Amino acid sequence: MTLFEFKAPAILSLAAFVLTIACSCSNNGKSKPKVTPDSTRYTRTVLAEGLDEPMEMIILPGNDVLFVERKGGVRLYKDASKELLTVANFEVFSGIEDGVLGVVADPGYEDNHWLYFYYAVAGDSAVNRLSRFEFRNDSLYRSTETVILEIPTQRIYCCHSAGYLKFDAKENLYLSTGDNTNAEETEGYTPVDERPGRELADDQATAANTNDLRGKILRIKPLPQGGYTIPEGNLFPPGTPKARPEIYAMGMRNPYRFSIDDETGYLYFGDVGPDTKVTGADGELMSYDEINQVREPGFFGWPYFLGNNDVFPKYDYATKQEGPGKDPAKPLNESPNNTGQRELPPTQPAMIWYGKSNSRYFPLVGNGGASAMAGPVFHSKHFKKAPYKLSDYYDGKLFIYEWIRGWIMAVSFDEAGNYAGMEPFLAHWKFDAPVDMQFAPDGAIYLLEYGTNWFSKNSNARLVRIEYAEGNRNPIPSITMDGQYGAAPFTVGFSAAGTLDHDGNEGLAYQWTIEGEHYDGEEVSHTFSSNGSYEVTLRVTDAEGGRGSTTRNVYVGNTPPDVRITTGSNQTFYWDGVDFDYEVEISDAEEPVNPDRISLTFGYIPNGKDAAIVLTSGGDASSYRYLRGNALLSSLDCRSCHALDKESVGPTYQAIAQRYAGQSGAEGLLTEKIIHGGSGNWGERAMSPHPDLPREDAAEMVRYILSLAKESGKLPLSGALTLTDHSGGGKQGVYLLNATYLDGGANGISALTGRDYIVLRHPEMQAEDFDHGNVSIATVTTAFMSYATGIKDGSFLAFDDMDLNGVARIDVYVQASGVGGRIEVRQGNETGPLIGSVTIPPGSFSGASEGWKAYPVELDGKYRRDRLYVVFRNDADRGNPLFNVDRFYFSNKR
Template identity: 70%
Template sequence: MNESKNKYSCADFAFKAPAILFLATSVLAIAFSCTNSGKSRPTVAPDSTRYTRTVLAEGLDEPMQMVILPGNDVLFVERKGGVRLYKDATKELRAVANFEVFSGIEDGLLGVVADPDYEKNHWLYFYYAVAGEQAVSRLSRMEFRNDSLLRSTETVILEIPTQRIYCCHSAGYLKFDRAGNLYLSTGDNTNAEETAGYTPVDERPGRELSDDQATASNTNDLRGKILRIKPLPGGGYAIPEGNLFPKGTAGARPEIYVMGARNPYRYSIDDETGYLYFGDVGPDTEMKASDGELMSFDEINQVREPGYYGWPYFLGNNQIFGKYDYATGELGPGKDPSKPMNESPNNTGLKELPPAKPAMIWYGKNNSTYFPQVGNGGATAMAGPVYYSKHFKKAPYKLSDYYDGKLFIYEWIRGWVMAVSFDESGNFKGMEPFLEHWNFDAPVDMQFASDGAIYMLEYGTNWFSKNTNARLVRIEYAEGNRRPVASIEMDKQYGAAPLTVKLSAGGSIDHDEGDKLSFRWRVEGENKQGETVSHTFTKPGIYDVELTVSDGEGGEGTTSNRIYVGNTPPEVHIHTSANRSFYWDGSTLDYAVEASDREDSVSVADVSLAFGYIPNGKDAALVLSGGQDPSSLRYLKGQQLIANLDCRSCHSIDKESVGPTYQAVAARYRGTPGAEGLLVNKIIDGGSGNWGERAMSPHPELAEEDAREMVRYILSLGAGQQQLAPQGVLRLDSHSGRDADGVYLFSARYTDHGANGIPPLNGHDHILLRNPLLQAEDFDAGNVRIATVTTAFMSYVYGIQNGSYLSFRDIDLTHVRRIGYRAQASGAGGTIEVHLDSIGGPVVSRLEIPAGNFSGAENGWKEVMGSVDETHDVHDLYVVFVNGDAGDKALFSIDWLKFYNR
C-alpha cells in the first residue's frame, strides 16, 4: 500500500470484514479520527515533503501587504510607495504605480485590500501617509482595470491626523469581513524612544507626543486602534452596528472596534466565528510582571467582541504597569484592569475606559513559561488567517484537514509560523510549528489563495531598505501524488555576450518512488526538453530561466533562476613556488597576485588580500563561503553566534538598519578602556540611550563568555584589513604550540565595477595550508574499514587487503620528499603505492611493509618512510595497497600519513 498515493475516509472501512475493521481501529486510528458525519480527520501533521515552495519574485523594496486577485495575480504595495503586480500567467513582475508618500519613521504606503465585490467594481483600497507638510494618513479607493491603477478614480474614505516628529508605530493593515465591513489597524503613533525603560505616559507640558494616553487609550482618537467602518459607494463611510462605542457617544469615536493597542500590525478575521485575531508588537521595558518576567510582551489577541486591550496600562494577561512619573522619576501604582481610568491631561476622550481584556498568547524576549515553543530574542508577533477545509472543497492545493479550524500566527523577527488550536469553546488549546523545515526572512503577510495555496511576503533582512531576500513566495500542499521539487544547476551564471550556458535538472527530486520525470525549460521564449540542455545568450541582459519538472502522474514542480549576460567575473590568481597544501615548521609562503577583467582595467593594487591562521580548520569553509577577512578569524565563534541570534533583525556589518552597523560600533569604541565589558553587559542586559532611545533587546540566557566572543568580533571590524603588497613572502609561524587542526588561509579577492547593467562581480583565489599529518580515516574515498579504540582516543584503518585503497583529493606534492606512515605490521604485509589522479595512474612512491610485526615497535605501531618522486601541481592521491599472494588475508593497518619536505 503506497500511502503517498492514497487517501482514506471512515467510509472506506465501515462495511469491511472484522479483521479489516480491527486494522482500521488499531492502526489507522494513529493517523485519523472520525467525525459524526463520517469524515476522517488526520491527527498527525502531514510530512514536510508534501509542501513545495516557489519564489515568484525577489529583491523587493519593503513589501507590506498583498491582495490575491482572480487568476492568482498578486498585487502588493511597498512602503516607499511602489505598487507591483505579479502576473501568474506570464510569471512576470510589473510596476503598476508609485504613490507620492511620506515614508519617514514607519509611515508610507502600508495597506491594500480588494473590495468584496471586486470582480464587478474593480475597487482596491489603499492606506498611505500623504506626502507633503500636512501630517495625515489616508484610506482611499481606486479602480484597477486591465492591470492599470486608475489614479484619477481615487475616492477618499477616511483621513487620520498623525504626528511625524517621533517614531514609531503606523500599522496600516486592511481587511474586509463577510458583512462587507472594512477594518483598518493603526499604530499608537507615539514617541517610543524616550521611555527610560517604562511606558510612554509622559504627562509633562510640551511632551504630549510622548503620552500614549493621548492616542491608544484615548476614546476620541483613531490611533492605537483597529477601526471598523462600512465604505460608501460615493466616498466616506457609515458606522456598522456593534462597534465599541455607539454612535453619538460624547468623547468617543464610533469607528473604534479595538482600542488600547500599541502596534496592531497584522490581524485576521475568522469567517466562521467572526472573531478577530491581532498581533500587537510589544515594548522593551525594565518593568517586571508578577512572575518576575520583564513585561516586554508581544501579544496575540482573540477579539470576540469589541474591547479595550490595555496599552499602555496593561500587557499580557492584564499584567499591570506601574505609573512612572517623568517629572519626579518615581514609580507609582498602576491602574485597575476592571475599571481603568485615563486621567492624563492629554486625554481628549472618556475618562473611564472599558474593562481591559487579557491577551490570548503573550511572550517576551526570554523563553516563555506559558508558551515555550515561541523561542526567545526579539519579537514581532503577527496574526494570520484561520483555515477551514470546507472553504477549499475543490481546491487542488488545500491543506490537510489536520489544520481545519486552526489559526496561523507568524513572527517577523524569529521567522517561524505556528498553527494554533482551540477547544470546543474557542479557547486557546495549544500551538505547534508549521513549515518548520523552512526559514522565512521576516514574514510580513500570509494569505490563502482560492486554490488553497499559501502566499507569503517576506520583508527581508535589513529594515527600511531594499533586500535581495525580500520575496513573494507561493507554497503548495499535495495529498496523494506529491509534486516534484525542481532544481536548476548551471555551469556558469555570469559572462560576456555571447554566453553559452549548460543547464541541468539533475538535482530535482520526487518523493514518490517510481515516477518517471520529464523536464521542460523556458529560456528567452524558447521551449526546450530534457534533463540537460544548453542555450546561447547573444545580447547583454538579465534573463530568467524556468524549469518545470513533471512526474507523469499530474504533478509538476517549477523553479527559476537568473543568468546575467554582459559582465564577466574577474580572474584572480595567486602564484607561488611553495606547496599549496601543507605548512611545515619554519617554512614560508611566497606569492604574487595576478588579476584581470574583460570589461575593466584592473590594477593588482586593487585586489583585496588577507592572510590569517584559523585554529579550527573546519571553519575555513565558512570563511570562504562568506568572504570574510581571515585576519580576524580568531573571532569566528562570535560571528557565528551573532548570525544565529536575533541581532540581524536590527544590525548588519555595514548597512544602516534599526540599530547601528557593527562597523560603527567598532569605530566608536575602538581604544576605549573597558569597552569590551561595557558591550558584553549591553548584549546581556539590553538597554537604550547610546544610539538614540530605541531599546536593545536583552539576552539574559546568553553565557557571558559567548557575549564576550560576540563583542570581540564586532570590535575586530574596526581594525581594518591587513595591508599586504601584491607580491611578497609570508612567514608560517602562528601554528607553533597549537593543535594540528589549524590552517593558514591566504585570500585574494577583487570586485569589478559592473557592466552592461549587470551588478559588480567577485573574482577570488585562495591558498589553504594544513598540517602535513593526515589521519588515514579522514580519506575522501576508499574501500577499507575504520576501527576506533576509545581507551586510546584513536581511530585507524584496518582490514586492508590486496587492492584496498584510500583517496585524498587535491593534494600538492610540490617539495614533498617523503611520506611517513604510522603502520601496524600485523598481517601478511605488502606494498603501499601512491598513484596520481586514479587507481591506475602514475606511481610516485612505493614502500614495503613486512609481514608479521615490527621489531621494537610500541604496541605494534611504528612510523615508516617512503620516498616520493619529484612531483608538481595539485593531484588526487590514491594510496593503493598491493600483495597479490595474500589472497583475502589482512596486510597491515594504517593510523596516519605525514608529508615531509626534507
Template identity: 60%
Template sequence: MKLKYLLIFAVVIFIASCAIKRQSTNVGQVSQISAKKNEGRLLDTIIKASPSEDKKTKALVMPDSSRYTRIVLAEGLDEPMEMAILPNLNILFIERKGGVKLYNNESKEVKTIANIGVFSGIEDGLLGVVIDPKFADNHWVYFYYAVAGEEAISRLSRFELKGENLNLKSEQVLLEIPTQRKYCCHSAGYLAFDAKGILYLSTGDNTNAEETEGHTPVDERPGRELSDDQATSANTNDLRGKILRIKPEQDGSYSIPDGNLFPKDGSKGLPEIYTMGSRNPYRFSIDHKNGYVYWGDVGPDTKVVGEGGEYMSFDEINQAKGPGYFGWPYFLGNNQAFPKYDFATKKTGEKKDPAKPVNNSPNNTGEKELPPAQPAMIWYGKIPSKNFPLVGSGGATAAAGPVYYSDMFPNAPYKLSEYYSGKLFIYEWIRGWIMAVSFDENGNYKSMEPFLKHLKFSAPTDMQFAPDGAIYMLEYGTNWFSKNTNARLIRIEYQEGNRRPVAEIEVDKVYGAAPHTVLLSGSKSKDYDKDDQLSYSWKIDGKIIQGATARYTFEKTGIFNVELMVKDDKGSMGTAKTKIHVGNTPPEVTIQTSINRSFYWDNQILDYNIKVHDKEDKIIDPRKVKVSFGYIPQGKDVAVILAGNQDPGAYRYLKGAQMLANLDCKACHSMDKESVGPTYMAISARYTGKKDAVNFLSGKIIEGGSGSWGERAMSAHPALAKEDAKEMVNYILSLSAKPKKLPLKNAIPLKDHIGKGIEGSYLLNASYRDLGANGIESLDGRANISLRNPLVQADDFDSGNVRIVTRTTEFMAFISNLTDKKYISFNGIDLSGVKRIKYRIQQNGTGGNIELRLGSKDGPLVSTLIVPAAGSPDQKLIWKEFLAPVTATKGMHNLYFVFTAPGLKGNMFNLDWIYFSNK
C-alpha cells in the same frame, strides 16, 4: 430451540467482542493524541493512518514536508507590506514608499501599475491593501496610507482597479486619522474584510517609543504629550492603538456595524473602535467562521521585571472573541501589570487593576474608566519562554496569519491537509518561523506546532491563502527601510497524491563575454514520487530546448532569463528560473607557490606570486588587487571568512562573527548598509580604542537599551553569556583594523601558530573587482590558499561509512567499526612534499590494512600500512603510532583511506588521528 438460542448468543458475543475491540483501539488512538497535547510541545511523533482508517482519523496525520513546493514569484522588492489576491490569481501588492505592483499569474511577470504619493518617514507610508468582497463586480481596492505633505494624516481610501489600470482619480476617502510625525514609531495599517463584508483596520499607538527609560510610554509631563500612550492606545476618543471595524457603503462613506466596543452614538468612545489597548497590532486576521480576530502585538523593550524574574518585554498573539480592551500601556502578556512610572521624579508607583483600569492621564481626552483588560492568548519575551517553548528567544515581531478551514476550499488543487483545518497560523518577522495553533472545543488556545519548519523565511510580512488553496507570502528581507535582494513574493503549494517535481538549475558560467556558451543541467531536480518518469524542457532566449541538460550560446550582450520546466508522467510540472549575464567575464586570479597548499609545518616560508587576468579590463591596476594574510585560531571555519570577503585579521574572533550571523542581530544591523540600527563598521569606528569599550558594548548587547545611536531601543539578550557577548564585540571592533598592504609577490615566515595548538590555520586571500562592461555590473575574482595543521582527526572526515566513538571522560573521539572495505575520505588535500603518514591506532581487533587511494575507493594506491592484530588483552587499551611511506604525489586530490582485511570479520582496530609528515 437450544441450537437457535446458542446461535443468537454466539452472535451477541461476537458483536460485543468486536465493539470492545473497536473501543480499545479508539482509546489507544486517543491516548496517542492526548500525549501530544502538552502546551507548546512539538508533535515529534506522527500518528500513522492506515488505509482502513476513516477520513476523520486521517485528519490527524501531519503531512510530510516533501508535499510542499515553494516557488519564488518575484524578488528584489522594496519594503513589501501587504498583498491582495485577485480572483484570477493575479497578486496586487504594495511597497511602503508608495509602489503598487501587480504580479500577472499568466505572464509570471511583475509590473508597477501605480505610485501613490505618501509620507514614508519613520514607519509610515503605503501600509495596507485589500480588495472588496465584491471586487469582481465593483473593482474596488482599499488602501491605507500616510498622506504626503505637511499635514500629519493617515487615510483609508478606495480606488477602482480594472485589469492593470489603477485609477488614482477615482479615490473615495472613507476615513482619515490625525497622527504625529515627530517621533517613531508604530503605524500598523493592515486591512482585511470579514465574512460579512465588514472592513477592519489596525492602527499603531503612534507614540514616542524611544524615550521610555526602560518603562512604558506614559510620560505625563507638560510638553510630552507625544510620549504618552494614554493619549492614544488607552484613549477611547482616539483611533490609534486600535483595531477599527466599519462597513463601507455604496456611496464611499461607511456605517458602524453592530457589535463594536462603544455605542454607535459615540457617547462612551469612538464608535469605529472594535479593540483598543494595542501597541503595534502589525498583522491581524479574522476567522471567517466564528468572527474571532487574531493579531500580533509587537512588544516593548522594558526593564520592568515581571513574573518569574523575566523582563516584561513581551510580544503577544491576541484573540478577540468580541470587542474589548487589551491592556496596553498598563498590562502585558497574561495581564501582568506595569507599575506607574513618574518620568519627573523617576519613581515607580502603584499598579493598576486589570479588572477596573482607569486612565487619569491629563493627555486623555476620552473616558477615564476603561473596559476590563483582556490577557494575551500567547506571549513571549527575549529569553526562552516557559509557557511557549517553541517560539525561541531573541528579538521578536509577532504576527497573526489566517485561520484555515478545509471546507472553504472545495476542489482546490493545493488545499492543505485536513490536519490543519481549524488551526490558526502565526508567524515571526525576526525569528522567521510559522506556527500552527490549535484550539479546544471552546475556541481557547490548546497547543502550537511548527509549520513548514524545513523552510527559511526572511522577515515574513504577510501570509494569505489563495482560492486554489496555495499559500502566498511576502518576505520583507534582511535590512530595514531598504530594498532587499531577498525581499520576495512566494507561493507555496501543497499536494496530496501525485506531487509536482522540484526543478533545480545548475549553471557552469553565469557570467561571461559575448558570445557566451553555458552548460545548463537539471539533473539535481527531483520528484518525491520515486516511480515518476520525468521530462525536461528549457525556455532560453525565446527558444524551447528539450533534455535534462542544454548547451546554449548567447550571441549578444545583456541579461537573459532561463526557465527549466520539469514534468512528470502524471502531468504535474515544476519550474525554476535563473539569469545569465552576458557582456562581462569574471576576473581570473591565481596564486603561485612552491609549498604544499593544504598544510603548514614548523620553520616554513610561504612564498607566493599573484597573477590577475580579466578579459575586459586589458590593464590590471596592481593597487586594486587586494591581498590579505592572517592566522585564524579556528581554522575549520575558513569558508565563513571567504564568504565575508574580509581581511583574515578581522576574524580572530570567529565565534563572535558566527554568533552575529546566527542570532537576531541581523534583523537590525548589517556590515556596511544602514538598517534600523547602526552598521557594524560604524560601531567599530566609534568605539575602537576607547577605554572599556568591550565591557560597555557587551553589556549593551545583553541588557539592551537606547541612547547611543538615537533613542531607538535595542533588544536585550539576557540569556547570552558575558563571554559570548565579548566575542561578538571583539569581532566588531576588529573590523576597523586596517590590513597591512601586501605586495603581489612575497615570502612570509609561518610562525604565528607556534604554541597555539593545532586548531588554527593560515589564510592567504587575493581578490580583484573588475570595472564592469557592457551593462553588466563589476565582478569579483578570488583565489586563496588555506594552510592547516598536518595532524587531522580521523573523525573529521568528509564522507565515510564508519562509526565515530566519543569518550567524554577522555575528551577524545575516534573511528571504529573498521571492517573490510570500509572507508573515510577527505576532500581537496595536497600531497606535495608529503613523505610519510603517521597514524595513531588502538590495536583492538583482527588487524588489517590502511590503503591511501586518490579520487575514489578504487583509485591509484599511494600508501599502505599493515596493522597487526591485537595481542594480549592489555594491548587493546594502548594507543600506538604507526608510520607508512607515501609515493611522491603532486596536486590536490580527494583522499580515500580504505580499510581492508580480506577473509576476516569484526573490527580491525580503532583510529584516532592521521599526521601528514614532510620529513
C-alpha cells in the same frame, strides 16, 4: 520598540497550555486526523525575489498576486506567464515606518475591479489615506482614486504605522493603525510623558484616546461614492461624546497583522511589544508581544497593561518616580493630552503573550527579539475542491507567525473557542521575516518574506507559494548552472539533476522557459545575447501528474572580476620555518582595477573545518581569530537589527567597534548589554536582552565586534609570509590567504566579487580523512584513535587536490598485522603515474595501539597538483588483509 525592532482570557490552567500535537477534536461532527502531516508533502516555490520591502498582498483571480512595497511600488506577479510586473508607483512619505502599507480587494472585485490602498500621502501634510482605485488589464488607474478615510499623523518621531487591511464576511473593511508615538525616549517604561511640550511622547493621546484613530483597529463600510458608514456594533455608537465611531478595538501599540475568522467572526491581531525594565507578575520583564482574540469590541490595554493584564506603574517623567498603575477593570485616561473620554472600557487580556526570554506559558515561541503576527484561520469546508488545501488536521486552527524568529505556529482552540495549545508548522523551513500569509482559493499558502535588513531591498525578500499534496507528491525542482554572471553573448548550461521526487516516480519531464524560448530535457544550454537580468524557469512533471516549478536569475552585462593567487610554495601544507611566497593578480573586463576595492587577508584558524565558514561568510582577517563570535552573531536575532557595514535599525558592527575602540572595560560593558539589553547609546532605541545566552558566548561576540576596529595591517599584493601562529596550536588549524575584489557594477548589473584563496594545513593527515576510498575505518575509543582496516589487494584511499611541490617523502604509519604487501602512491586515478612506493612486511599485531611504524615513501619529484591515490597491493595474496594504516606525514625533508 517598533515593528522594525527586536523584539487572553485570564491565565488558563497550565494544562490548557500543553502542546497540542495530536488532536482528536472534531468540527461539525467530523473527526480530525490525529497525526501531523508529513513535511515532505509540502513543496515551496519561490515566485519572485529581490523585493523592496514588501508589505501586504492580495490574491487575484487566476492566482495572480498583487502586493505593495513600502517605498511606493505596486507589483503584480502573473501566474500564467510567471512574470513580475511593476504596475504603479505611489508618491509617498516613506520616513519612519510610513509608506504604502496595505492593500485589499473589494468583496465585489470580479465585477467592480476595486482595490483599496492605505498609504502616507507625500508632501508636507502629515496624513495617511485610505483610498479606492480601479485595477483593470494589469493597470492601476490613478485617476479613479476615491478617498475613503484620512487619518492625521505626526512625522517627527518614529514609530508604528501598522496599516493592514481586511474585509469580513459582512463586507466591513478593517484597518489597523499604530500608535504613531515617540517610541525612543521611554526610559524603560511606556510612552506616557505628560510634561508640556512632550505631547508626541504620550500614548494616552493616541492609543488610549477614544477620540483618536491611532493605535486602533477600525471597522467601516465603504460607500460607492466615497466615504463610509459605521457598521452596527463598533466600540462607540455614532454620537457618543468624545469618541470616534470607527473604532472597533483600541489600546494597541502596533497591531501590524490581523485576520478575521469568517466562521466565528472573531478577530485575531498581533501587537508588537516594547522593551521595558518593568517586571511583570510572574517575574519576567513586561516586554511582551501579544496575540489577541477579539470576540467583541474592547480596550486591549496599551499603554497601561500588557500580557495577562499585567499593570505598568505610572511613571512620572518629570520626577523620575513610579506611581501606582491603572485598574484593569476601570482604567482612567487622565492625561492632559487626552481629547477623548476619561473612563475607558475594561481591559481585555491577551490570548498569547511572550517576552524576550523563554516563556513559562508558551515555551515553543523561543526567545530573543520578537514581532508577533496573526495570520489566517483555516477551515477545510472553505476549500472543498481545492487541490492544495491543507490536511483536515488543521481544520479550525489559527496560524500565527514571527517576523524576527522566523517561525509559523498553528494554534488550537477548545470547544468554547479558548486557547488550547500551539504547535510548529512547516518547522523544517526557516522564513526570512515573514510579513504576510494568506490562503489562495486553490488551497495553496502564499507568503511574503521581508528579508534580512530593515528599510532595504533584500535579495532574500520573496514571494513564496507553498502547496500541500495528500496523494502523489509534487516533484521539487532544482536548478544548477555553470555561470550566473557574464558578458554578452553569455552561454550558460543548466541542469535539473538535483530535482527531488519523494515518490520515486520515473520518467520526470523537464521543461525550461528562458527568454520566451522553451527547452525540454534534464540539461539544456542557452545563449543570452543582450545585457540584462533574466529569469530562468524550470517546470518538472512526474508520471502521476504532479508538478513543481522554480526560478533562478541570470545576469548579463557584468563579468565577475578575475582574482588569482600564484605562489612558488606548496599550496596544501605548511612546515615549521618555511615562509610562504605569493602574488595576487586581478583583472576586470568592464573597468580598471580600483585598489580601494581589493581585500587581501591572511590568518590562522585554529579549527581547519571553520575555514569553509569564513569563506562562505566573506570573513576578513579579524573574523579568523574571532570566528565563534562571528558565527554566533549570524545565528541569533542580532542580524535582524545589525549588519557589518550596512545601516539597518541598529548601528553597524563597524560603527560599534569604532565607538568603543581602545576603551577600558568595553568588552565587559558590551557583554552586559547583549545579555541584559539596554538603550540610550544610539538614541533611545532599545536593544533586546538575551538572558539565556551564556556569558562566554556573549563575550565572544563582543570580541569579534571590537576586533573590527583594529588595523588589519593591509598586506601588499606580493610578498612572503612567515608562518609562526601554528606553534603549539595542535594539528587541526589552517592558514588562510584570502583575496577578494569587488567591482563597481556594469550595464545595470550590481557589483560582483571575485575571490581566490589558499588554505595551508598541517602536513599530517589521518587516514580517516580520505575523500574517496574502499576501506573500513575502525575507531578505538579506549586508544583515542581511528585507522583504516580491512585493506586488501586493490584497496585505496584518495585525497583531492593535493599539491606535492616541495614534498620529499610521505611517511605512512602502518601496523603490520596481516600478510603484508606494497603501498603505491599515484596521481590522477588508481592506475595513474606512480610517484613512489614502499613494501610492508607481514606481521601479527592485534592490539590497536601496538606495532605502529613509519614507512617512508620516497617521491621521485615527477608530480603535479592533482588527486592523490594511495593504492594497496599484494599480487600473490589477493584475498587476505594486508595491514592497517593510521596516518600520513608529508615531509619536506629527505
